[in-house]
Amino acid sequence: MxxxxxxxxxxxxxxxxxxxxxxxxxxxxxxxxxxxxxxxxxxxxxxxxxxxxxxxxxxxxxxxSGRGTVHLSILLHQGPSAKGVSYPYPVVTVELAEQAGLRFTSTAVEGCGRLAIGTPVELAWLDRDGAPFPAFRPRDGATQ
Amino acid sequence: MTGNRIQDRIAIAGVGSTGYTRDGNRTARSLAAEAAVSAIRDAGLDRADIGGVISSAGVGSWTIVPPGATEMVAMLRLPNVTYFGDGNPVIVSPLLDAMHAIYSGTCDTVLLYHYNYRTPFSSRRAADDPFRRHIRGYDNLPPENARNAAAYAAWASRYLHENSIDREHLGRVAVNSRTNARSNPLAAMRSPLTLDEYLAARLVREPLGMLDMDLPVDGAEAFILTTSEHARDLPHTPVLVHTAAEGLVDTASDEEQLASLAHHGQDIVVRQLRARSQRSLNDVDVAYVYDGFTFITLSWFEKLGWCAPGEAGPFLDHAWHDEQQRLLVDGRVPVNPQGGMLSEGGTQGAGFVRDAVHQLRGTAGDRQIDDPRTALLAIGGFFYNSQGAVLIRDDNR
Structure with a gap:
């Protein structure tokens, strides 16, 4: 064991x-x-x-649930170097579905450029040094 | 030029404490939030009443980790804050900040809080705690310096060199605090301590030993300050800040550079207290005399004028009550009745303020001193943290 x-x-x-x-x-x-x-x-x-x-x-x-909508959205063109991070790099603050005003911030994947505010998203899991790391991706059918 | 227009104009209307422990497993945020909520409720107030938030988590707060004032506002979702800041870690400094904000009208009521959290540098147990990794450390790397705690061991060597003091005198301070802590449920160290045990304790930074240094603890205090007029409408007898002062000499925190023990921050504080107080040593009913290191207490007795310079040893012999195993100045005035920094916990004076409020307003429970009107607080050492205050019971309610 x-x-x-x-x-x-x-x-x-x-x-x-x-x-x-x-x-x-x-x-x-x-x-x-x-x-x-x-x-x-x-x-x-x-x-x-x-x-x-x-x-x-x-x-x-x-x-x-990890579901929500993009409330704030930025695209970083430079920043600290880190494994798995390349620029430009999107960062979104997502208002979570369960409660108005409850927000969580991470990066967005499967997007192209800056994700539009209001985009419905769900959690996607990245690998960071062998550990899961939460990110967001547009929900099926969501337009960008 | 100094004046004291603020005298008796600001009151402490609420207190809250978590008590202290040496093996806590809570965050500093959790402790500070609990004390803050307790103090606000003790004052009979609610979140909308708090206009100012002041912490002691500012620059130089080597024992202090977050939360600062803005984080406290967020944790408690305080909606009406018009003044906030993070002050000096020793309690009178942020207390003055709170008083000034209220007196100036910047805000009416202030939440002031202080907390302690053992860092990996202050305790072996804390060093083993993975949850304490990401906090700030010392500015200067030991061992080749005489800064911070080491500065006091260094200046203790000089104090003992210049004066007829022996370790038994220092031991009286330690035993007094422990005796008093035994009846204080908030205190971290409540087991009995004898002078022989003090003398047998191991030396750490010689000439100071294990029992000459205050205790690293976890815990928090919070206070509600407001105008004396407002305080008279609140549940408790107000405790008024008669005067409060800080002192700093020109070498400030360059501890090794202090010119002489004859003139340091404590001298400035005492001069300020005398100039700005209508009460004298004879009026003092309870004394809180800083014992972050034992010899600091001896220095305060001399600087306050309770004895002549260099006479703290005989003074302690005279004030010692052998049956009670504690100090009673003039056979009457208890010293550090909550157990001091040495045995309640090293709180940079915050525990003194809380206990003085309880004593003066008559909420000290089993430890209540008979009808005290005046508390003298002499807090801190010689450098950036020399402070003092006179707190009095409001008799105009």
Whole structure:
């Protein structure tokens, strides 16, 4: 039996702590997981230690569908060099389907240039140094 | 030129604390948020009432990691913030910042918070914790320097060289704090400590040993400050900031360059407190005298004028209450009744402010001192963190 590699070793550059570790563990399962409040039921991002809406500390890491629409969209023409990153490089902030105002930011794949705001998207999983990394791609039938 | 138009105009209307631990597994954000929510609720207020947010997580905060003020606003979704900032890590500095923001009318009510989080550099257990990797470290690499904590060991060597102080005097400070911490449920170290045990503790940065240095802890404090008028409409007896001061000499944080122990930040603070306070040492009912390192407490006693320069040793002998195993100045005034930095936890004075508020407003529970009106807080060491305050009970409610 082998000991599983800890999540912070799979994502050595990520700022993982007790409050957000569920997000990164979710990535290993190809899930986008954010804290949902056990008191008022709202999700929030980033993963704070308490619900920003009702100040409850009763948070339940809960996977989301990963579906949403592009809310903000940029195309980087230069930036830091990193494995798997080439410029121009798209970055989108997606408003997630489950809750108005709940957003998550990553890159977009299978797009060409800057993805249009309002484009319906879903999660796509990239490989970063052997670990899954969430990105977004246009949903079937979505135009760009 | 200094004045004190702000005297008694600003009150502390709420407090919240997580308490302290040496083996916590929560983030600094979690601790700070809990203390903040507790303080706001303690003051009988809600998110819309908070106009200012000030942290002690600013420049030079070597023990401090996020959250700064803007992150706190986001965590609590505070909608009406008109003033925010991250101040000096030692508590009177951001306290002054909060007072000034309220007095000037920039905002009416401030959430002020401070927290401690053991870094990989401050504790072996923290160094083994993978969740503490991505935080800021020291500016200067040890061992070939006399900066930060090492500066105090270095200046302790000089203090002991110049004065007739022996390790038993330093030990009195440590035992006093531990004795007091034993009845404080928020304190990290509550096991009994004898002078013999102090003397037997291992040396770390000689001449200072394990029990001469304050404790790296996890925990947080938060305070609600507002105008004295507003505070009188809130649930608790207001605690007024009679005066507060910081002091800095021209060598500032160049610790090795300080000209002499005869003149450093503590001297400036005491001069300010005297010039800007209507209360004297005789009025003090409870004293919080910084014990981040034991010899700092001795220096404060001299600088405050409780004894002459170089006379802190005999002064401690005189103030020592052997039966109670703690200090009582003039047989009456307890020193560091929450356990000091040495035994409650090294909070850069924040624990002092919280305990002073509880004592003055009568919410200290089993540890309540009989009817205190005046608390003296002498906080910090000699360099960038020399501070002081006089907090008083509001008798005009």
């Amino acid at each position: 082998t000991t599983p590699i800890p999540v912070w070793e799979r994502y050595p550059a990520a700022p993982i702590d007790q409050d957000n570790v569920a997000l990164y563990k979710g990535w290993l399962r190809h899930e986008l997981t954010l804290p949902r409040c056990g008191n008022c039921g709202k999700w929030h991002a980033p993963s704070y230690p308490l619900c920003p809406f009702c100040w409850s500390f009763d948070l339940i890491p809960t996977p989301l």
